[in-house]
Amino acid sequence: AQTVTQSQPEMSVQEAETVTLSCTYDTSESNYYLFWYKQPPSRQMILVIRQEAYKQQNATENRFSVNFQKAAKSFSLKISDSQLGDTAMYFCAFIGGFGNEKLTFGTGTRLTIIP
């Protein structure tokens, strides 16, 4: 079975600072995808960033970047120059195996950006 673990239930950081959210996963699959989703107070799920396991280069989307450590099965999200609008729940998610389309979500990290 595939599992996704987020060890930080809550985090807070001052506006404009950098914050890193942790995520580890466990799988026996060799080909898989990893995602970070954001759920703001509106509760709309928004894709932040995704990483294909076969790509060695870490994905980056503007202020958001990941540190993908395949051997350690670690997939952390770094938010640079944090903004008030980044306040949200962040979920790490995994999908793996040929033909599998089901996402497995972590338990989430509640991030609060302090003005």
Next chain:
Amino acid sequence: GAVVSQHPSWVICKSGTSVKIECRSLDFQATTMFWYRQFPKQSLMLMATSNEGSKATYEQGVEKDKFLINHASLTLSTLTVTSAHPEDSSFYICSAYQGAYGYTFGSGTRLTVV
């Protein structure tokens, strides 16, 4: 971008009645739709997977007779909570699979059973 319209956004119903939640993919065809339930301050729990034109596949522990899922067309999937009870109160979210490991989520439905 791809949009999934989910309605209603919130609903209050009396215990014993049924409630239908709709998810429509507006600008793409969704052959597969996932239905999730989310308790306050918790993660998304997958309830079932529906494929257009076939019966839904339910996750272990989910009552298929209580949570009826229909995916009659490539753009519409529905979740009906039958004989709802207060313990069914929750936030329900749909997610359409677009292919190439892309997903579009609906905006969610807050169900309160009184």
